[in-house]
Amino acid sequence: MELTSVYRSQRNSAGCRPGSFNLCSGLLLSAILTACDGGNNNMTPDGGGADTVSFKSIQDSVFSVNCVQCHTATAPSAGLSLTDGLAYANLVGIGSSGQSGAVRVITNDPDNSYLIRKLQGAEGITGERMPRNADPLPAATIQMIKDWIAQGALDN
Ligand code: HEC
Numbered sequence: 001m002e003l004t005s006v007y008r009s010q011r012n013s014a015g016c017r018p019g020s021f022n023l024c025s026g027l028l029l030s031a032i033l034t035a036c037d038g039g040n041n042n043m044t045p046d047g048g049g050a051d052t053v054s055f056k057s058i059q060d061s062v063f064s065v066n067c068v069q070c071h072t073a074t075a076p077s078a079g080l081s082l083t084d085g086l087a088y089a090n091l092v093g094i095g096s097s098g099q100s101g102a103v104r105v106i107t108n109d110p111d112n113s114y115l116i117r118k119l120q121g122a123e124g125i126t127g128e129r130m131p132r133n134a135d136p137l138p139a140a141t142i143q144m145i146k147d148w149i150a151q152g153a154l155d156n
Pocket of ligand 1: 069080104
């Protein structure tokens with residue numbers, strides 16, 4: 001809701017008229033304070049308060065660095081290509097090749113997305129924690145990918 005409409009609706013419900021200036025300006029102040037809640041300056045509609053994460057930034061900082069050696073364009077491990085230009089279509093809404101019923105990326109559901117579960121080495125995954133034969137990704141990097149999924153897993 002826009003601030004002006006917040007003001008208007010509060011004004012109407014309080015029955016404000018030009019004569020009741022003090023009451024109306026008090027309500028306006030509280031509407032401003034509510035709208036500007038200083039606790040979180042990074043509010044996004046879907047991301048639960050995280051900064052917006054673009055798929056391109058994940059591609060450039062994670063997939064193209066840590067994954068494409070195996071998840072190649074032409075003969076990808078697990079049939080999952082993570083190369084620039086192919087990764088998105090190989091992930092979002094695509095079933096796992098290794099674990100039946102699992103889906104690689106489920107929009108808005110990071111915890112059940114198999115990509116995340118493989119990166120976390122979660123209980124019940126098939127095969128190894130990713131990246132294979134390398135150190136696990138830092139928790140903050142996994143969180144960034146989770147945020148991207150929670151923000152709608154956009155091709156952005
Ligand atoms: C050294 C090779 C290697 C690297 C590097 C690697 N992977 Fe894998 N990946 C594999 C192999 C082999 C499999 C299939 C066996 C398994 O699941 O353990 C696999 C499976 C997966 C799967 C499961 C796919 C499915 O459909 O079930 C995901 C998700 C995955 N990798 C993501 C990644 C990500 C993300 C990275 C980079 C952070 C990465 N991998 C790095 C070799 C690799």
